[in-house]
Structures are given as C-alpha cells and as structure tokens.
Amino acid sequence: MLLLIITIIFNLSLNPALSLNSDGIILLQSKQFLDDPNHSLSNWNPSDPDPCNWTGITCSSSSSSVTSIDLSDLYLSGPFPPPLCRLPSLTSLSLSTNFINSSLSSSSLLPCSSLTHLDLSQNLLVGSLPSSLSSLPLLTYLDLSGNNFSGPIPPSFAHFPCLQSLSLVANLLTSPIPEFFSNISTLKQLNLSYNPFTPGPIPASFGNLSSLEVLWLSGCNLIGPIPSSLGKLSKLTDLDLSTNALTGPIPSSFVGLSSAVQIELYENSLSGSIPPGFSNISSLRSIDFSMNNLSGSIPDDIFLLPLLDSLHLYQNNLSGSIPVTTSSSSKLTDLRLFSNKLCGSIPADFGSKSPLSFVDLSDNLLSGEIPSSICNNGVLEELLLLDNELSGGIPESLSKCKSLTRVRLLNNKLSGSVPTGFWGLPHVSLLELAGNSLSGSISPSISGAANLSKLLISNNQFRGQIPKEIGELANLYEISVANNRLTGPLPLEMAKLAELGRIDFHNNSISGEIPTGIESWKKLSQLNLADNELTGEIPSELGDLPVLNYLDLSGNLLTGEVPLKLQDLKLNQFNVSNNQLSGPLPPMFKTLVYRESFLGNPGLCQDLPDLCTQQRSTSRHSQIWLIKSMFILSVLILFTGVFWFYWRYRSFTKAKQRMDRSKWTLTSFHKLGFSEYEILDCLDEDNVIGSGASGKVYKAVLSNGEAVAVKKLWGSAKKDVENLNHNQDDDGFEAEVETLGKIRHKNIVKLWCSCSHKDCKLLVYEYMPNGSLGDLLHSNKSGILDWPMRYRIALDAAEGLCYLHHDCVPPIVHRDVKSNNILLDGDFRAKVADFGVAKVIGGAKSMSVIAGSCGYFAPEYAYTLRVNEKSDIYSFGVVILELVTGKLPVDPEFGEKDLVKWVCTIIEQKGMEHVFDPKLDICFRDEMSKLLDIGLLCASALPINRPSMRRAVKMIQDVRSDDKFNPEKKSGKLSPYYYEDGSSDQGSVV
Structure with a gap:
C-alpha cells in the first residue's frame, strides 16, 4: 500500500499537470483490494486526475468531493475495501451483486460517519453481522441480503438512530427474531425473510413500529399465533408472513390495516374463519391466505373490495358456501379459492357487478349451475372450476365471452350440449371438459378457435363425427376424445396439423382407415386409436415419425x-x-418382449409363442435345424479367428507399453497400495465401462483385489482437433487434479492419484460399482431405486455440494451438476464426481464458454455466463426432480419445455401426484411432495429465491426425521465429514 502511494506521488511529481486529489488516492488504494476480471475499473488511474469521471463515482457539484459510489454488478471479488470509509463526504455506497467475500470487519466501517445508504447485497460475505453498523449516525438504508452471514442478530442493532430500511433476506441467521427491532421507531421497511431462525413467535412489540410500511418475514421459522398488535400498523402497505408454521386465527384487527395493498399469509397452519371487514381497506389489491387450515364461510364484504387485483385462498380447509354479492361497487378481477372444502352453489349474479378476469374455484364441493353472469363484463380470461359437483349445462352466455384463454371444467356433473359458439372462442388455448356427462356433437364452429392448443373432452357422451374443420387448428398440440360415442372416419384434414403431439381417440366407434400423408406429425409422441372400428392397413408413414414413443x-x-x-x-x-x-413380423419384433404386442392376430405366424396357429411338419423342422447348425458352426469358426488375432494384437500393445513405463509421472493424494504399472496393464478395451466428452473410463482390478476407476482423458493425438481441444483438455485435467486432490469428504468421489506421460493423462478414482445415478435412474433398472434410496441419494449429493460451497476456502462451484455426475457405491450411497469444469468462487470470472449440460443450466447462466453457487443449486434442483419423477431433464414428451417447466405445468393442470414416478410406492407421498417442493425451490428462475446448499441440506433432513434414514444427522447439526473407513477431515479446505 505504501509503495502504491509513493508511486502515485512520484508520477504526479513528474507531471505537475496531473493533480489527483486525496479522494482519488483513497479510491486507488481501495481498488487494490479488489479483483476486477472485466477491467470495469480500468479508468481508475492517475492519467485522469478527476475521480468524478471514474466508473461508478458521483461527486458534489460544489466541492468535487466523492459523495456516492455505485459498483454494483461488475463481477468484482475480494474483501470489502476499508479505505472507502475514509472518504469524508461519502453518503452512498453500493457493492451489490458482486463476489465480495470474507467477513465484514466492524473496525473497517466505523469511519463511514457520513454514510446514509449502504448496499452490500448479493455477495459472498460470511461471519457475524458487524455490530458497529448501528454506530453509523446517519445511516437510513442498510441492505445485506443474499450473503452468508450467520449467527444471531447483534443486540446493537436495536440502537440505529435513524434507520428506515433494513434488509437481511436470504442469509444464515439463527436464534429467534429479536424483539429489540421495535426500538427502532424510524423503521419503514423490515425484511428478514428466508433465514433459518430458531423457531419462535412474531414479537408482539412489532405493533409499536408506527412508521412501518413493509414487514417481510416469509420463511423465518415463525410459530405460534399472529399477534393482534400488528393490526395497529396503519401505514403498513405490504405484510408477508408466508411459509412459516403460524397457528391460530387471522386476527380481526387486520381489517384495521387501512393502508394495506398486499397481505400474504399463505403456507402456514392458520385456522378459524376469515374475519369480516376487509372491505374497509380501500387500498387492498391482493390477499393470499392459501395453504392453511381456515374454516367457515367467506365474509360477504370480501366481494366489496374495490379494485381488488388478486385474491388467493387456495389449499385450505375452508367450509361453508360462497355468499351472494349484492354491491354494485365491487371491482373484483381475480378470485382464487381452489383446493378448499367450499360447498353450496356459486351465487347466481356472480360476476355481474365485477370485472372478473381470473376465476379459480377448483377442487371444492361446489354444486349448482355455472352462473350465466360470470362474464358479463367481457374481460374474463381464465375460468377454472374443475373437480367440483357442478351440474346443469354450460351457459350460452359463455359462447360470447371472447376474452377467454383457458377453460377447465373437468370432473363435474355437467350435462347437455355445448353451446355452438363455445367451441369456436378465438383466444382459448386450453379447453378441458373431460369427466362430465356432456352430449351432442363437436360443432364445425371449432374452426374459429385459432389459438386452441389442447382439446380435452374425454369421458363424456359426445356423438357424431369429428368435423373436418378441426384440420384448421394450426396450433393444436393435444386432442383427447377418449371414452365417448363418436362415429365416422378420422378427418383427412388432420394430417396437416404439424403441431400435434398427442392424439387419444380410444374407446369410440370411429371407422374407416387411418389417414395417410401424416409426415407432418413430426412432434407426435403419442397415438392411441385403440378399441374403435378402424379398417385397412397400418400406414408405413408411422415409422417416419421421429419422436413417436406410444402407439x-x-x-x-x-x-x-x-x-x-x-x-x-x-x-x-x-x-x-x-x-x-x-x-x-419385422425382425426387431421377433422377441418375447413384444409377444403381448401382437396377441389376437391369427394371421401372424412367426416364432413367437401363442401367435401361430399352424403346425409345421417334422421335415420342415429338420431342415431348419440343419441350416441353423451350419450357421452356428460358421460363426464359431469366425469368432475363434477374431479372438486369436485380438489376443496377439493385445500382447504386442502391452509389450510396447512396458517399454515406456519408466516415463510415467505419478502424483498420489492418498496412501496407495498399487503402482502405476498395475493401472497401465488394465487399459484395454475389455475393461471400458464408460465414455464421455472428456475421455474413456476403465475398471481396473488390482493385484490386492481392489477395484479402481481410471479416466483416460482424450489426448491431442487426434490431429483434426488437436489445436482446438489440447488446451481445454489440459485445463480439465489440472482443474480436476487441483480440486479433487485436496478434498476430503464422504460424498465427494475420492481421487487416489493422477498419472501423466506426454499427452496421455490418467485420473485414478475409487470405483463406484453401481455407476451413475443418471444411468441407473433412466434405464430399465430404475425399479431398484425405491423411495428411501432416492431420498438418501438426494441428501448425500446435497451434503457433497454443501461442502464445496460452504466449507472449502475459497468455495468451489462444480458447474456441471447432473445425475450422470453423481456416482453410487456398493450401498447406493451417492458421491459427487467429475470436477473437470469446476471453478473457485473466490476467483470468479465471466466464462467465455458455457460449461454444463442441457436441461441443467440455470436460466441466468445461459446469457450472463456468470459463475456462482446459485448455478449449482439450480442444477441440483433438476436432479431432485429427476429422482421424484423418474423423467429425463429434457425429453420430447415435454415439447418445448424442460423438466422444471413440465413439472410446474403438470402440477398446475393436474396436481402434484401426476408427476411422481409410478415406480415409487405411493405411501411415501408426503415425503415425495416435500422433496419435490425443495427441488422446485432450488430450481427457481430467480437466483435470490434459491436456498443456499446449507439451507437445502437442512430442508432435506427435515423431510424425514427418522434417524435410521438420517444416520449423519446429529443434534440438528450438519453431518460430520467422514469416509467409510472411519477417517475424518471435517472442515478440510482447498
């Protein structure tokens, strides 16, 4: 540092025209603490003597002194620069969304006496919260969210003299939420969400924060009742207490939150009824009381809320009927009451006085008819009434509701004909009428439904022919008319529907031939025409459909x-x-695997049992036996010759290898019981157990009986790609050796040693007899993995990644987390492997190329190429979804979606149970649901919503508290790091 100051003074003395002031010198001192991979601070240098022109710097117009610094999102790394606090006029400092690491020293912040705004959010800061922060006399805004601060909130935080906004969201803070925040009378925003606080109640004294406008306590392990004192917060606009374990009723005092715009209490265990009086809150736009245990009826006045944008009351245990609305002033636009136990009928004038745009009353016990007034204002976009006991017909008025985009009425008791105009609504993308008693025919007016993607009308009593106008629905992806009474031929016009992905017409009386000319069905994955009256031949064009997997x-x-x-x-x-x-039969079908695919066809006469009704003569059998015997003898002679030649060639190769053995370099990372010569002897094609982008993997059985896995990286001998890949191969080898060579953890694959000679490089690992999770999970052996094993694999992998992110110094980002890189030992315990593209977070840079695998990329990684632990957490979320669903991360079945989007779509449309792997025992439904929720949270589109890996481990452990499945869970702490042989290296660093 002294050398830097001397250099600056020397340069200024050589050029008197340059007159860098004291603020400029302090900024250059601060720059020395930071790694700047993108050279964002390149203009911070003495050649420009005016620091007011430097990146991120704002100065006072009168004195030219630095008043504000904003270096957010510049990929900077390193510790917090203490010299910044020596800037005498600095009032605002933002280093958010960088890679600022290590702990935050209390002494380094004390000189910031003029600071009013401090934002260090979205960094990698660790350790305790600095107690000295409350000593900054003018500080009004403090944001430390999205870091790894741990421990309790310091008691000194009760003494901020004029703090207005405090955000500690998404850290690792513990102990209960302290009551002393109520001492900060100036607070307007208090955001503490997504911290693993010790379970405790909401402090009742928070009701004394008379200036509070935002109270965000989501995911804070809150328990007990909501204190009624919160109803005194007359200036509160946003109240979020969601995702906790709160019990008891919603306080009636909440109707006194006169300034509230949004109240979110979802995913708790609240009980009792919804208190009346919310109509008194004129500013209220959104209510979300979902996923609780509320009961009773919905208060009449909730329909009187003016300009209400969103009402969420789903997944509760509400009972009673929906009250009739009588007010003419209601502006309700969004009503969600699904997954409750609501009964009674929907009010007859429902929607007549409200500009409803979204209605979801699904999964209740509602009866009676659909109100004809529900779209009176002509703005209804989504009508979801599935899984109720609604009767009567579909109202004629809905055929005039041109604004509709999604209609789901399945599993009710609806009857009668569908109104003609209802078939042709122009903006509807999903029309789901399945599971009713609807009759009549499909109207030709369906041609007007230009945006229709899914037509699901199975399990009804529809009659007549499928109209040819259905061929005009260019966007149609799925059509299901199964279990109806449809007749006539399949329209030839369907052959031109290029977007079709699923067709299910089974169990009707459809006749005629299967249409030809269906080459345009390139996206068709399912075709079910079973149990009809089709005639003619099977079109050979079906064999040209590239993704068809269900026929x-x-x-x-x-x-x-x-x-x-x-x-x-x-x-x-x-x-x-x-x-x-x-x-x-075609040759590929002449196996017993396909026997049940051809039963009941007397004319098929081949070698499959029970298909042939003709008896072959003995002489014919004799001729066939003779021909087969001659063929087998010829094959044996051929294979004997090939084997002899291969044996001679292998002997020659091994002899050549032995000549070069002395030139190999071996680097060991553990005490070895073998030499490099034993490894080299096993490198032949007979021992290959895998091959990938980086090289081949061999199984080597050593003289002591132990097995190891040897990865031989592709060498630069491949002349056509030498210049392109040679450096990349070296980088992958060095990265894997540098990373795995120093790691000691039971859930990270052990690297025994590395061997190198010229351009040939070998990595020797512990052998994992059950291969990779991906190979096992997505093969015909997936049934081996029952739910307890899959749960344990998820926990093992999470603990391995948690070690990389939180216990290695500096932390490590794997960058290629996927099921194929999670290996299973003999007991099906999981270990994370393949660190060829791993990066150290402390030296974070924007990558020049994308590393990873399709389906596992975090959304932000594809366009920012930014490396941080949140990318690994997203990929791990995808692995959890694989374990729960049994599906691949990308599959033609999903269309344009990946696994994450497919799961979200299926849950929304059909419910969570429809995504579970059918091979799993449904008795574990609760655990599967919880782990699925964790997977979706890890795979959140926004990085800030993803938990840290330490938090993810804790959440997975909480799914199952039974110690026999969590042997590593000790006294609520994370598992110790140990190997199966008993050796331990807890807290080992890289």
Missing part, C-alpha cells in the same frame, strides 16, 4: 402386414393386438 392400435379391424418401418421407432408402449393382421 396403440389394438382392438380394431386392421388388416395386412405389420410395416417394416415400425421397427425404426423407439417405442415405450406398442400394441396392435386383437386385429386381423397377417404375414411375417
């Missing part, structure tokens, strides 16, 4: 041969049983 044509009158091209399909479900097919 069921059983129970029809189809004739002719099974097309040879069908064997080109990758089918998970294939059934053409109970038809009139004949002729030979």
Whole structure:
C-alpha cells in the first residue's frame, strides 16, 4: 500500500499537470483490494486526475468531493475495501451483486460517519453481522441480503438512530427474531425473510413500529399465533408472513390495516374463519391466505373490495358456501379459492357487478349451475372450476365471452350440449371438459378457435363425427376424445396439423382407415386409436415419425402386414393386438418382449409363442435345424479367428507399453497400495465401462483385489482437433487434479492419484460399482431405486455440494451438476464426481464458454455466463426432480419445455401426484411432495429465491426425521465429514 502511494506521488511529481486529489488516492488504494476480471475499473488511474469521471463515482457539484459510489454488478471479488470509509463526504455506497467475500470487519466501517445508504447485497460475505453498523449516525438504508452471514442478530442493532430500511433476506441467521427491532421507531421497511431462525413467535412489540410500511418475514421459522398488535400498523402497505408454521386465527384487527395493498399469509397452519371487514381497506389489491387450515364461510364484504387485483385462498380447509354479492361497487378481477372444502352453489349474479378476469374455484364441493353472469363484463380470461359437483349445462352466455384463454371444467356433473359458439372462442388455448356427462356433437364452429392448443373432452357422451374443420387448428398440440360415442372416419384434414403431439381417440366407434400423408406429425409422441372400428392397413408413414414413443392400435379391424418401418421407432408402449393382421413380423419384433404386442392376430405366424396357429411338419423342422447348425458352426469358426488375432494384437500393445513405463509421472493424494504399472496393464478395451466428452473410463482390478476407476482423458493425438481441444483438455485435467486432490469428504468421489506421460493423462478414482445415478435412474433398472434410496441419494449429493460451497476456502462451484455426475457405491450411497469444469468462487470470472449440460443450466447462466453457487443449486434442483419423477431433464414428451417447466405445468393442470414416478410406492407421498417442493425451490428462475446448499441440506433432513434414514444427522447439526473407513477431515479446505 505504501509503495502504491509513493508511486502515485512520484508520477504526479513528474507531471505537475496531473493533480489527483486525496479522494482519488483513497479510491486507488481501495481498488487494490479488489479483483476486477472485466477491467470495469480500468479508468481508475492517475492519467485522469478527476475521480468524478471514474466508473461508478458521483461527486458534489460544489466541492468535487466523492459523495456516492455505485459498483454494483461488475463481477468484482475480494474483501470489502476499508479505505472507502475514509472518504469524508461519502453518503452512498453500493457493492451489490458482486463476489465480495470474507467477513465484514466492524473496525473497517466505523469511519463511514457520513454514510446514509449502504448496499452490500448479493455477495459472498460470511461471519457475524458487524455490530458497529448501528454506530453509523446517519445511516437510513442498510441492505445485506443474499450473503452468508450467520449467527444471531447483534443486540446493537436495536440502537440505529435513524434507520428506515433494513434488509437481511436470504442469509444464515439463527436464534429467534429479536424483539429489540421495535426500538427502532424510524423503521419503514423490515425484511428478514428466508433465514433459518430458531423457531419462535412474531414479537408482539412489532405493533409499536408506527412508521412501518413493509414487514417481510416469509420463511423465518415463525410459530405460534399472529399477534393482534400488528393490526395497529396503519401505514403498513405490504405484510408477508408466508411459509412459516403460524397457528391460530387471522386476527380481526387486520381489517384495521387501512393502508394495506398486499397481505400474504399463505403456507402456514392458520385456522378459524376469515374475519369480516376487509372491505374497509380501500387500498387492498391482493390477499393470499392459501395453504392453511381456515374454516367457515367467506365474509360477504370480501366481494366489496374495490379494485381488488388478486385474491388467493387456495389449499385450505375452508367450509361453508360462497355468499351472494349484492354491491354494485365491487371491482373484483381475480378470485382464487381452489383446493378448499367450499360447498353450496356459486351465487347466481356472480360476476355481474365485477370485472372478473381470473376465476379459480377448483377442487371444492361446489354444486349448482355455472352462473350465466360470470362474464358479463367481457374481460374474463381464465375460468377454472374443475373437480367440483357442478351440474346443469354450460351457459350460452359463455359462447360470447371472447376474452377467454383457458377453460377447465373437468370432473363435474355437467350435462347437455355445448353451446355452438363455445367451441369456436378465438383466444382459448386450453379447453378441458373431460369427466362430465356432456352430449351432442363437436360443432364445425371449432374452426374459429385459432389459438386452441389442447382439446380435452374425454369421458363424456359426445356423438357424431369429428368435423373436418378441426384440420384448421394450426396450433393444436393435444386432442383427447377418449371414452365417448363418436362415429365416422378420422378427418383427412388432420394430417396437416404439424403441431400435434398427442392424439387419444380410444374407446369410440370411429371407422374407416387411418389417414395417410401424416409426415407432418413430426412432434407426435403419442397415438392411441385403440378399441374403435378402424379398417385397412397400418400406414408405413408411422415409422417416419421421429419422436413417436406410444402407439396403440389394438382392438380394431386392421388388416395386412405389420410395416417394416415400425421397427425404426423407439417405442415405450406398442400394441396392435386383437386385429386381423397377417404375414411375417419385422425382425426387431421377433422377441418375447413384444409377444403381448401382437396377441389376437391369427394371421401372424412367426416364432413367437401363442401367435401361430399352424403346425409345421417334422421335415420342415429338420431342415431348419440343419441350416441353423451350419450357421452356428460358421460363426464359431469366425469368432475363434477374431479372438486369436485380438489376443496377439493385445500382447504386442502391452509389450510396447512396458517399454515406456519408466516415463510415467505419478502424483498420489492418498496412501496407495498399487503402482502405476498395475493401472497401465488394465487399459484395454475389455475393461471400458464408460465414455464421455472428456475421455474413456476403465475398471481396473488390482493385484490386492481392489477395484479402481481410471479416466483416460482424450489426448491431442487426434490431429483434426488437436489445436482446438489440447488446451481445454489440459485445463480439465489440472482443474480436476487441483480440486479433487485436496478434498476430503464422504460424498465427494475420492481421487487416489493422477498419472501423466506426454499427452496421455490418467485420473485414478475409487470405483463406484453401481455407476451413475443418471444411468441407473433412466434405464430399465430404475425399479431398484425405491423411495428411501432416492431420498438418501438426494441428501448425500446435497451434503457433497454443501461442502464445496460452504466449507472449502475459497468455495468451489462444480458447474456441471447432473445425475450422470453423481456416482453410487456398493450401498447406493451417492458421491459427487467429475470436477473437470469446476471453478473457485473466490476467483470468479465471466466464462467465455458455457460449461454444463442441457436441461441443467440455470436460466441466468445461459446469457450472463456468470459463475456462482446459485448455478449449482439450480442444477441440483433438476436432479431432485429427476429422482421424484423418474423423467429425463429434457425429453420430447415435454415439447418445448424442460423438466422444471413440465413439472410446474403438470402440477398446475393436474396436481402434484401426476408427476411422481409410478415406480415409487405411493405411501411415501408426503415425503415425495416435500422433496419435490425443495427441488422446485432450488430450481427457481430467480437466483435470490434459491436456498443456499446449507439451507437445502437442512430442508432435506427435515423431510424425514427418522434417524435410521438420517444416520449423519446429529443434534440438528450438519453431518460430520467422514469416509467409510472411519477417517475424518471435517472442515478440510482447498
């Protein structure tokens, strides 16, 4: 530092024209504390003597002294620069969204006596909150959210003299939320959400904060009742107490929150009824009381709320009927009451006086008819009434509701014909009428539904033909008309629907032939025409459909041969049983695996048991036996010759290897019981157990009986890619050696040693006999992984990543977390592997290329290339979803979506149980639901919403408290780091 000052003074003496002031010198001193990979601070130098022109600097117009510094989102790393606090006129300082690390010293902040605004959010700061912050006499704004501060909130925080806004969101703070915040009478915003506080109540004294406008305590482990004193906060605009364990009723005093715009109490255990009087809050726009245990009826006056934008009361245990609305002043636009136990009928004039745009009353016990006035104001966009006991017909008035975009009326008791105009609503993308008793025919007016993507009308009593006008629905992706009474042929016009992904027409009386010319169905993954009266041959064009994996044509009158091209399909479900097919089977289908796919076709006469009704003569059998014997003998002779040649070639190769053994360099990281020569002897193709982008993996069984895995990285001998990949291979080798060589953790794969010679590089790991999670989970062996095993794998992987993020110094980002990089030992315990693209957070940089795998990228990574632990957490969330659903991260079944979006869509449309892997025992439903929630939280689109890995471990441990499944959970602490052999290295650093 002294050398820097001397250099600056020397440069100024050489050029008197340059006159850098004291503020400029302090800024240059501060710059020395920071790593600036993108050279954002390149103009901070003496060549420009006016620091007011430097990046992020604002000066006073009168004195030219620095008053404000904003260096947010510049990819800076390193500790907090203490010299900044020596700037005498500095009032505002923001270093948010960088990689500022280490702890925050109390002494370094004390000189900031003029500071009014301090923002250090979204960094990597650790340790305790500095108690000296409250000594800053003018501080009004303090934001430390999105860091890794731990421990209790210091008692000194009760003595801020004029603080107005305090945000500590998403840290690792413990102890109960302290009462002393009520001493800060100037507070307007108090944001403490998403911290692992010790369970405790909301301090009743918070009701004395008369200036408070925002109180955000979501995810704070709050318990007990909501204190009624909070109803005294007359200036409060935003109250969020969601995602806690609060009990008791909603205080009736809440109707006195006269300035409230938003009240969120969802995901608690609140009980009792909703208090009347919310209509007195003229500013109220949003209520969310969802996921509680509320009961009783909805107060009449809740429909009188003026200009209400959002009402969320879903997933409770409410009872009673919805009261009739009589006010003419109601401006209700958004009503969500789904997943309750509401009963009675929907008020007859519901919607007549309110400009409703979103109505969701699903999953209740509502009866009676759908009110004809529900779209009177002509702005209704989404009508969701599924899973009730509604009866009567669909109102004629809804056929004039041109604003509708989504309609879901499935699983009710609706009857009668669907109004003609209702079929052709121009903006509807989802029309779901399944599971009712609707009758009549599908109207040709459906051609007007230009935006229709899904038509789901199965399990009704529809009759007549499918109109040819359905071929005009260019956006149609899914059509399901199963279990109706439809007749006539399939319209030829359907062949031109290029967006079709699923077709389900089973169990009708559809006749005629399957249309030809269906080459445009490139996105079709499911075709079910079973149990109809179809005739003619199976079109060979079906074999050209690239993603078709479900084909069921059983129970029809189809004739002719099974097309040879069908064997080109990758089918998970294939059934053409109970038809009139004949002729030979395609070769790929001549196995017992497909026997049940062809049953009930007397004309199919091949070698599959129970399919052939003809008896072959003994002589014919003799001829076939002779031909087969000659063929087998020829094959044996051929294989004997090939084996002899291969044995000679391998002997020659091994002899050549032995000549170069002395040139190999071995670097060990543990005490070894083998030499590099044993490893080299095992590097032949017979021992290959895997191959990937970085190289081949061999299994080497050593002389002591132990097995190891050897990764041989692709060498630069591949001349066509040498210049492109050589440096990258070296970087991957060095990264993996540098990272794994010093790590000691039971859930990180152990690197025994590395070997190198010229351009050939070997990494020797502990052998994991059950391979990767991805290979096992997405193969026909996935049934081996029951729920307890999958849960334990999720916990093991989480603890491995938690070690990388929180216990390595500096922290490490894996950057390629995926199920194929989670390996399983003999007991199916999981270990994180493959650190070829890992990066140290402390040296964070924007990457020049994307590292990772498709389906696992965090959304922000694809366009910022920024490396931090939040990227790993998103990828880990995808792995959790794989464990719960059994699905791949990307699959043609999802269309344009990935696994995360698919899960969210299915949960919204059908419910959580429809995403669970059917191989899992449903008795673990609660645990699967909880782990799925954790996966979705980790895979949140916004990085700030993702928990830290330490928090994720705690949440996964809380899913199952039974010690026999959590052997590492000791006294509520994170697991100790130990190997199976008993050795331990807790807190080991890189």
